[in-house]
Structures are given as C-alpha cells and as structure tokens.
Amino acid sequence: MPASPSSSVQAARKAIADRLRELRKDAGLTGRALAEGAGWYKSKVSRLENAVTPPSDDDIRRWCAACGAEDEAPDLIAAVRSADSMYVEWRRVQRTGLRRLQESYVPLYERTRVFRTYCANVVPGVLQTRGYATALLGSISRFHRTPDDVADAVEARLARSARVVHEGDHRFALLLKESVLRHRVGDAETMAGQLRHLLTAMALPSVSLGVIPSSAERRMWMIETFTVYDDAQAEVELLTARVNVTAPTEVRQYLSAFREFSRIAVYGAEARDLITTAMDALL
Template sequence: MQSPYPSAALDEARRAIAEKLREIRRDAGLSGREVAARAGWQPSKVSRLQSATTPPSDDDIRMWCRACEAEDQIPDLLAANRTADSMYLEWRRVQRSGLRRLQESRVPLYERTRTFRVYSSTVIPGFAQTYEYAAALLTDIARVHGTPDDVEDAATARVERSHIIRGGGHRFAFLLEESVLRHVVGDAAVMAGQLGHLLSVMALPAVSVGIIPAGRERSMWTLETFTMFDESRVSVELLTAAVTVTAPGEISMYARAFEEMSALAVFGADARSLISTAIDSLD
C-alpha cells in the first residue's frame, strides 16, 4: 500500500507509533472493537490508527492508553508523536513570510554547527552558491510554491550567511552527483560562473568536495538531498516539505549513507576535472 506520508523517515516514525499502539492493545488482551467501545470511537478509527493510515492526535493516544489501562505509556508515546509532527514542515507554511526570512532563520543553526555533511542529487549546495545561481534557483522556487517575490533579498541573504564557509570553527563535506554539474540553473553564463566558484570553494582548507561520477557502478542508490548538522539533526529536502530527522537511529542511517556515497565519489584533481569538463560543455 502506498504510504500517505511524503518521506521514508516520516513514514517509519508514524508506523512505529502505530505498531506501539497495536502492541499496547494486544498486551491488554483487547480486540480493536473493544478498544473502540471503551474509547467511544467507531471501529474503523482503531483500524486507521494502528495501520498508520491516520496519525493519532495527543488525545487519541491518551484515550487509547486509558482504554488499555496503560497510562504509563502515555508520556513516551506523546513525545514520539510530537517528534513525528515536527519532522514534516510544509514549505508553503515555512515560506509564507518570504524566502529571505527563511534564509535568515537558519543562521543560528549554521553558526552552532561544527561539521556539515551535505549530499546533493539536485543542485549546488547553498553554502557554495553564487548570487546569480541562488537568484535563478530561488526564482523557480518562488514560482512553484507561490511565495512572496523577495528573490533578490533572499539570494543576498543566502550568500551572506555562507560567510561561515570561510570562517574558522566549521568543516564542510560536500558530495554531489555529477548530474548536478550538468543541470543548468539560470543560463549557461550563470552556470559557468557557479561551477567556477565551486572550483574556488574546493581550495578552502575547511572544505571537501566529492563528485559521484555518472555511470559508476554503485551499491547505494541516488537519495534525496540532505544536510547533516553534526550528529544532532538531518534536514531532508522534498518538493513539498522539509523533513527534520532527530532520532539518533535515523541520523546514524544518514551518516552511514553519507559514508557509502563518499566511497563512490572522486576528490581532488579527479573532481576538478569533472567540474571543468562540465564548464567546457556549456554553450
């Protein structure tokens, strides 16, 4: 059955809560209809909750646990439910006040992060974007999501917050699919300038850039673009949402995926050669 949730991480979190509700019911020796009767629900609601078709509200969790005489499970389940809620943020809601404010809102997180690990299968990471590339990309984002048109200010804010890539106390590891170098954002001149800038970023002492060559035999499939902030959180970028991952087990999975992707990538002179070839291919 197709998941009702937009990412594997969120789907997994919701299904874990549903499975816990099912376990509580079974431990209480109750059928789904008995739980429904005690909670004053239709039996179909119990089915939807324990199949993860419908996410539970906090009141649903309280009612379920009380019906099963498992009130001691309420605090942990509420915490898990709220974590799952926070994992999914609609881009439209986040961007409602404009793209510039969205760029600026991330500065505190960037300032306190020591090690950034960024895997991108879509675009050049924001830390390494030129103003022209950022403006072209944000113009597309504003058009698709229907957000307020403050692209120039937003692009300026994105470039300004990237000062940390040249400051001390931070390290950056970028992994890019080769297709990112070939996807023209803006026009050929904008893309050439961006790829040239990427070459200069590679020379910074705190930056590592790896390129995963197209056509390389691989054990790890292409993933959605994600950024790891130390070991504390992962931000996963989707078309309609930003998913924030904070569960230690899931963060470890992204860390392992990053390591596997790193093993596929080329660095140094080989990476620069791929970037230079992409520049030469532009009309």
C-alpha cells in the same frame, strides 16, 4: 542501501500506535469499550492502533483518560509531534515565502560541526553565489507558488552560509555529480560565475569538494540529495517535502552511502578539470 526516506516516520508512528494498544490492553479494555469511553466509533480505535490515522493531541488525551493513564498523555503528544516533524511538506514551511525557511536552518547550522552533503541536482546551498541562488529560489518559488520574497530569501541564505563557512569550527565534505556542473541554473553568465566560485571555494580550509564523474563505475545507484549533520541527523530533499532522519540505524546508512560516493569522486586537480571543462562548455 539507505532505507526509504519515510521509513523513520512510519516507524515512529507505529511505535506510538503500539503504545496506545498497550495502554488499552493494560486497562483491560476492548476496542469497543475504549471507543465508547472516548465517544468515538470503534473504527477510529482500529485506525489509531494500526497507525492508519495519526492521533491528534485531543485523541491522545481522550485515549489516556479512557485507560486511566492520563499521566502518559504528555509524552505521547510529544512523540506524535516529533514524528510529524520528520516529514515536513514544503507547502507547509513555504506558505509565507522562502525567507523564513532559510532562517529556520540557522540554529542547526550553527551547532553542526561536520556537514556531509551529497548533491544530485544543484550546487550545495552553502556554496551558491547570489546569482545562482536567485535563479534557483526563483524557480522554486514559481513552482510551489509561494509569496515572492526571493530577494530576502537569497540574502538570508548568503548570510547563513557566510557565517558557517567562514566563521567558527565547521567543516564541509561536499559531493556533487558532474551533471550538476552542466545543469544550467540561470543564464550562462550566472552559471559561469557559480563554477568560478566552486574553484575558489575548493581552496578554503573548511571545505572538501568532490565531483563524481559521469564516467565513474558506480558501486551503488544515484539517490536523492541529502545532508548528514554531524552523525546525528540526515535530511533528505524530495520534490514535495523534506525528510528528517534521526533513527541511528538509518543515519548510519546515509553515512555509508556518503562513503561509497566519496570513493568514486575525484578531488583536487581532477575535480578542477571537470569544473573548468563545464565552464568552457558554456562559451
């Protein structure tokens, strides 16, 4: 069972809070004394030490100065920024539109050799057609009320996908629920084109595409869409944010979940039959 998507963030923030407490104790300071030295109310020290409030860069510097441990500040500031990057609200990265978000993934995609993606709601981004991506990103833009740069975002997504799918040493193990084949994104023609593209993509040597039949007996429940990049990082997609999981124990849990879903998925001719049946239902 994968841990809560936010557990990595909570654990990272707690580790920082614990380190702040250790610095205070090593300096022989009470919470009141540290607060006075930093120019705060005592309640702020308690909130920081209990990970109730994430510290700002200035908070870290003041804390370390009060403890006579200024040399600890840079590492702690870096740790705070790393924890913040684990949970990224879509509104923060989409405030200027969707194109830059698509482009921001390029370095990660180019250095990843093995992609493992489980999709519970839409077709994986690397296999989306222009029509499907336009309809999907358009709905995202409207829902999140982002600046309308959908056409540019689609171009960025397609260019990124073309590079990693058709060039370089990249492999894609992709799983999607059968319901994804029937959840219409765009009009019937758009959806039919997307399903035809899936049939074509299945022949690519870099792609392994499995479909989890709705009738499959499940050994575990359906969970949120996620991708594991190599064995180093998992990204979970929520409605309001993306969660970057880097704790090794949690990444292993997502790999374990992927293996469980792989066991109940069908491939080859059986997967093609499910895709073809979904296409026929559009007529």
